[in-house]
Amino acid sequence: MVRRVRVPQSLVLGLALLLGVAGCSRMPTAPLNQPDASASGTGGTPAQVLGLLEGGSSSANSKTVVIGILGGVVSVGDFTVLFPSAALTQPATVTVTQPDLNHPVVRLSISPASANHFLLPVLMTANAQRMDKALLSVACISYYNPTTGKWEDLGSTVSILGLTVSTPLWHFSTYRVSSEGKAGW
Numbered sequence: 001m002v003r004r005v006r007v008p009q010s011l012v013l014g015l016a017l018l019l020g021v022a023g024c025s026r027m028p029t030a031p032l033n034q035p036d037a038s039a040s041g042t043g044g045t046p047a048q049v050l051g052l053l054e055g056g057s058s059s060a061n062s063k064t065v066v067i068g069i070l071g072g073v074v075s076v077g078d079f080t081v082l083f084p085s086a087a088l089t090q091p092a093t094v095t096v097t098q099p100d101l102n103h104p105v106v107r108l109s110i111s112p113a114s115a116n117h118f119l120l121p122v123l124m125t126a127n128a129q130r131m132d133k134a135l136l137s138v139a140c141i142s143y144y145n146p147t148t149g150k151w152e153d154l155g156s157t158v159s160i161l162g163l164t165v166s167t168p169l170w171h172f173s174t175y176r177v178s179s180e181g182k183a184g185w
Contacts, residue, residue: 062097078127078177079106081169087120094172104128108172121168126177129163135179136160141167144174151178 063076068091071083077098092115097107104126110116128136140156154175156167165177 061099061101062095064093064095067092067094076106077101078104078130080125080127081108082123082125083118084120084122087118087122088115089119090115104131104177105174106176107174108169110172116171118170121170123166124169124175125164125166127163128158128165128177131163131177131179136163136165139165139177139179141165141175142178144176146173151176153178 061077063074065072065074067074067083067088069086069088071085071087073083074081074094074096076096078101079096079098081094081096083094090112093111095107095109095111097109099105099107106124106126108124124141126141128139131139136158137160139158140153142151142153144150145152154167156165158165169175
């Protein structure tokens, strides 16, 4: 015969509350101001290493974000940069700046400098809604080569329906949307 043991309801609620409070201190949703004693030797908490924290700074034409090995997205003005998972081997501080929001030029920088080569390409997409529709079909993204002092076209994908121009990037530099050798809109 099975015998039931009666446990006071207040004891069960108290234990549940205690477990909930103790368990939350190690969850990704824990308050950010708590030090994490289990942080790895990489100089940050596991959430920072993976890129789960959005920290950084931004303005109308610039945004700085920490991106980890799980990837992330940074958008400023007409440009969006998408990091796929495993593109980086370490967390990095990424800054995307469109100096003049009326011109299709963007500066991409990453720190530490050793992170400026990716295991998988990073996808940069430019919103080209302001570009002359007749020129959009021949638009591309080019980068400024400081060694030659010239803009060099990159293989780009144009979406006529989405009015965007995209290209995979293997490193960061200064980029622009161009059409027939001249800057876009």
